[in-house]
Amino acid sequence: MKSTTISLPISIGDVTKTYGRTAALDNVNLEIASGEFITLLGPSGSGKTTLLMVLAGFIRPNSGQIRFGDREVTLLPPHKRDVGMVFQNYALFPHMTVAGNLAYPLKLRGIARAEVEERVARALDMVQLVGFGERQVDQLSGGQRQRVALARAIIFEPRILLMDEPLSALDKKLREQMQIEVRHLHQRLGMTTVYVTHDQREALTMSDRIAVINHGRFRQIDKPQDLYERPNDRFIAEFIGESHFLPVEVRGGAAYLGERAMRLAEPPRHQAPAQFLVLRPEKLKIVEATEAADLNVFSGQVKEFVYQGESSLLYVALADGQPIAIRQPAGNAQRAPLPGSPITLGLAPADTIIVPSEEP
Amino acid sequence: MPAAAQPALTEHLAHHRAGRNAAELRAQDRAEQWMLGSLALPGLLLIGIVALAPIVWLFWLSFRTADGMTLAHYERLLHPSYLITLGSTFELSFLVTGVSILLGYPLAYIIAQARPRIAALLLLLVLFPIWTSLLVRCYAWLVLLQRRGLINTWLSDLGFIDGPLRLVHNFTGTSIGMVHIMLPFMVLPLYASMRAINPDYMRAAANLGASPVQAFWQIFVPLSLPGLAAGIVIVFVLCLGFYVTPALLGGGRVMMWSMQIERNVSYYGDWGAASALGVVLLVMTLGILWLLGRVIGFDKLTGGR
Numbered sequence: 312m313k314s315t316t317i318s319l320p321i322s323i324g325d326v327t328k329t330y331g332r333t334a335a336l337d338n339v340n341l342e343i344a345s346g347e348f349i350t351l352l353g354p355s356g357s358g359k360t361t362l363l364m365v366l367a368g369f370i371r372p373n374s375g376q377i378r379f380g381d382r383e384v385t386l387l388p389p390h391k392r393d394v395g396m397v398f399q400n401y402a403l404f405p406h407m408t409v410a411g412n413l414a415y416p417l418k419l420r421g422i423a424r425a426e427v428e429e430r431v432a433r434a435l436d437m438v439q440l441v442g443f444g445e446r447q448v449d450q451l452s453g454g455q456r457q458r459v460a461l462a463r464a465i466i467f468e469p470r471i472l473l474m475d476e477p478l479s480a481l482d483k484k485l486r487e488q489m490q491i492e493v494r495h496l497h498q499r500l501g502m503t504t505v506y507v508t509h510d511q512r513e514a515l516t517m518s519d520r521i522a523v524i525n526h527g528r529f530r531q532i533d534k535p536q537d538l539y540e541r542p543n544d545r546f547i548a549e550f551i552g553e554s555h556f557l558p559v560e561v562r563g564g565a566a567y568l569g570e571r572a573m574r575l576a577e578p579p580r581h582q583a584p585a586q587f588l589v590l591r592p593e594k595l596k597i598v599e600a601t602e603a604a605d606l607n608v609f610s611g612q613v614k615e616f617v618y619q620g621e622s623s624l625l626y627v628a629l630a631d632g633q634p635i636a637i638r639q640p641a642g643n644a645q646r647a648p649l650p651g652s653p654i655t656l657g658l659a660p661a662d663t664i665i666v667p668s669e670e671p
Numbered sequence: 672m673p674a675a676a677q678p679a680l681t682e683h684l685a686h687h688r689a690g691r692n693a694a695e696l697r698a699q700d701r702a703e704q705w706m707l708g709s710l711a712l713p714g715l716l717l718i719g720i721v722a723l724a725p726i727v728w729l730f731w732l733s734f735r736t737a738d739g740m741t742l743a744h745y746e747r748l749l750h751p752s753y754l755i756t757l758g759s760t761f762e763l764s765f766l767v768t769g770v771s772i773l774l775g776y777p778l779a780y781i782i783a784q785a786r787p788r789i790a791a792l793l794l795l796l797v798l799f800p801i802w803t804s805l806l807v808r809c810y811a812w813l814v815l816l817q818r819r820g821l822i823n824t825w826l827s828d829l830g831f832i833d834g835p836l837r838l839v840h841n842f843t844g845t846s847i848g849m850v851h852i853m854l855p856f857m858v859l860p861l862y863a864s865m866r867a868i869n870p871d872y873m874r875a876a877a878n879l880g881a882s883p884v885q886a887f888w889q890i891f892v893p894l895s896l897p898g899l900a901a902g903i904v905i906v907f908v909l910c911l912g913f914y915v916t917p918a919l920l921g922g923g924r925v926m927m928w929s930m931q932i933e934r935n936v937s938y939y940g941d942w943g944a945a946s947a948l949g950v951v952l953l954v955m956t957l958g959i960l961w962l963l964g965r966v967i968g969f970d971k972l973t974g975g976r
Contacts, residue, residue: 369874389877390886402875406893415889416879467880 318346318503319380319470321366326375328361328527335361336372337527343505345380348497350506350514353524354550359507362524363473366505368392379471395464395502397477401456403448409435409459410444416467434462437496454485461493465500472497474506478513490516511551515539523547545668548589555635556587559665566665574607579665589664592624592638598657606657609635613654616647627654726953733946744947753931753948760928763842763917764910767849771906772899774850775857779898782858783865797858805852809919812848813839816920840922848920849913856909857902864898865891900967908956928952 321343328336335358343349351359364370366377368389377385384392403412410431417427435441438458443451451459457477464472474493478486494517497504508514514521515535522532523546531543542548545556559566564578568588579586598608611629623641625648628634637656648654687693733744747753782793800808815821816839823835838844868891876886914929921927928948935945 367874367878369877389874390880390882392878393880394878396875396878398871398875400869400871402869402871404872404875404890404894406896415876415881419880419885463879 317470318501320345321471321503321505322376322378323362323366324376324378326362326365326372326377328358328365328370328372334358334527336365336375339375339524339527339529341522341529341532343503346501346503348494348504348506348517348519350508350518350521351524352508352511352514352521352550354509357525358527359509359524360475361527363475363505363507366471367394367396367473393467393469394471394473395467395469396473397457397460397464397475399476399479401460401477403456403459403463405448407448408444409440409446409448409451412448412459412463413444413466416463420467430466434466438462453481454489457481457489461496465496465502470502472502472504474504476508477506479508479510486513487516493517515551523550525550540664542589542664542666544666545587545589548587548664548666553592553636553638555590555592555633557590557629557633557635559586559588560584561586561665568607573663573665574605574660575663575665576661581665581667583667586665586667589666590635590658591662591664592636593622594662595635595637595656595658597637597639598655600655603657606659607663609656609658611635611654611656613648613650613652615650618647625654627656729946729949729953732942733950736943744943745951747944748947748951756926756928756931759842759926760911763845763849763925763927764907766846767853767910768903768907770846770850771853771857772903775854775861775902776899778854779858779861779865782862783868794862797855800851801855805915806919808852809848809916812844812851812920816844816847839920841924842921844920844922845917845925848916849910852913852916853906853909856905860901860905861895861898864901865895868894896967900963904960904963907959911956912952 321341323339323341323343326336326339327334337358339358339362341349351362353359361370365372368384368387372385375385376383379392379394403409404415407415413431413434414427417430422430431444432441435444438461440455440458440462443455443459448456448459457480460477464474477493478489481489490513506514506517515538518535520532520534521538523530523538525546531538531547533541538547539551542551548554548556557568559568559573561567561579561582561584566573566575566579566586566588573588595609598606600608602608609627609629611627614626614628614634617624617626618641621641622638625637625639626634627637635656734740734742736743778797782790782797785793813820817823818835818837820838822838823832826832827835838847872890872894873886876890877883881889912929913927914933917925917927918930929952932945932948932952935941935948
């Protein structure tokens with residue numbers, strides 16, 4: 312609540328959780344810095360929620376160690392962990408008012424009535440719900456419930472905050488607004504935050520770092536920009552952002568698309584011979600000449616033009632039938648190219664990303 | 672919206688009400704309502720004839736003698752023997768409801784927490800008695816509880832007691848039998864409302880610092896109250912008018928209101944008195960429902976929420 316809130320680092324060591332023969336978490340290791348906003352990003356069933364539940368204490372792992380700061384909490388029951396949590400469905404108690412929900416964790420901690428009231432008032436103010444204290448939970452809109460859930464999770468000044476897809480039930484506009492609000496709140500309060508989502512855009516918007524998880528393992532843990540610009544492998548490149556892939560052959564520090572050597576800013580990071588060129592639609596541009604000295608060029612035929620408001624997508628089939636796409640900012644003057652007309656696209660060497668199919 | 676905009680808007684709406692096809696569309700609306708209403712008519716008629724008409728008739732009879740209108744039937748109810756019966760009816764109903772809560776709540780909780788397969792099996796066991804004839808179950812209790820019944824024989828064979836316990840043909844036996852009959856009516860609504868409690872509520876409580884015991888009493892129990900209220904209402908109301916079990920297991924020593932009704936009809940052929948008894952029971956039942964509804968909310972009373 313106050314700016315004096317102290318945050319704690321989280322250390323996850325060799326945590327494994329199996330259900331039958333499948334590993335929901337497969338020997339997971341992660342160090343989260345004090346005050347960091349980290350997002351666990353992955354498709355459904357990847358293990359991201361399982362890991363969050365292990366942190367909260369709702370799921371007991373088979374083995375491993377969880378530490379909050381100096382304190383080992385692996386064996387601690389959930390009610391003794393002192394972490395805040397925002398649930399996907401908010402889990403606001405329907406038999407209590409908004410103020411009752413907010414006061415509940417404070418009452419459990421034996422805080423005096425006067426202070427409880429004061430802190431509830433302050434929390435309502437912080438999430439812009441002044442005057443909503445006596446409302447019943449079912450009289451609130453989705454966004455308001457979200458705010459109450461957030462306020463309840465931080466009112467007892469936990470040093471760690473866990474969030475399980477908290478915005479997934481909101482519509483797009485409200486969701487984007489709440490993303491910024493949650494981000495600001497984190498900047499103000501500074502508690503270590505672990506955020507779970509399957510929405511890559513949300514992860515990019517909010518996080519200091521993103522840990523991409525799949526099949527119970529971390530695939531890449533990086534800052535949002537690094538994750539997007541320097542994906543470790545095809546899975547990451549496919550999961551974060553839009554991309555099309557062209558198979559390339561890597562030999563002697565160069566990449567070949569068919570017989571043509573690619574113009575690269577730096578040699579491929581991996582040595583495997585069969586790799587992929589990642590084509591992000593917004594990195595491509597339409598060029599006039601079929602050859603350009605400083606670009607990698609791709610010639611093909613226009614397949615389809617899709618107008619999306621602020622930008623448009625143009626689907627192109629390369630000579631060998633491979634589909635790629637280019638995104639352009641939409642303008643009033645823009646004409647839709649006719650399907651079937653020839654087109655040449657260029658990609659700068661600095662924007663050329665070569666990834667292996669799986670990180671070895 | 673600003674008040675100034677109001678007339679313009681009404682005008683605007685009026686314009687649409689007179690717009691193209693408006694009359695025909697309204698006619699379709701009305702026809703649909705009529706059709707839905709007439710579809711419900713047979714059901715309403717049946718309920719009217721089967722349920723409402725006898726009640727009206729009952730009221731009528733309770734105020735009549737051969738000579739005309741009278742309150743004599745109600746005056747007679749002030750006689751001590753009726754008041755005692757009324758007292759024991761309520762006493763037994765409270766007791767049976769109370770014991771049903773004490774036994775039913777933990778049972779419903781276990782079933783609600785069990786894995787689906789086991790829960791289905793346990794529910795089947797709860798429902799099983801309902802599918803057996805009431806009479807059969809009462810006689811079975813008679814066999815178990817009587818002086819030389821199974822329970823007394825075992826207890827004395829094992830040396831726990833010297834003489835046989837008086838377990839039947841009294842208040843105890845009646846209570847045991849009635850609890851057995853009533854338990855499913857307590858467990859089923861309780862189970863339904865417990866099952867509807869999202870497990871995330873319990874997780875949230877734990878996360879906020881509530882120990883399992885605190886979370887149970889502060890979150891789980893309040894959220895299961897609608898089921899509990901529905902169970903209490905069903906059991907209590909059924910108990911008030913219960914006849915078969917008290918008659919069999921009470922052995923004539925437990926006088927219930929319902930048995931007074933039966934006596935008035937079959938011994939004395941006095942329909943007026945019996946009707947007055949029935950009206951009193953009905954009014955008191957409604958009174959209790961109303962009181963409970965005032966306390967816990969009418970929507971919860973029916974288990975609607």
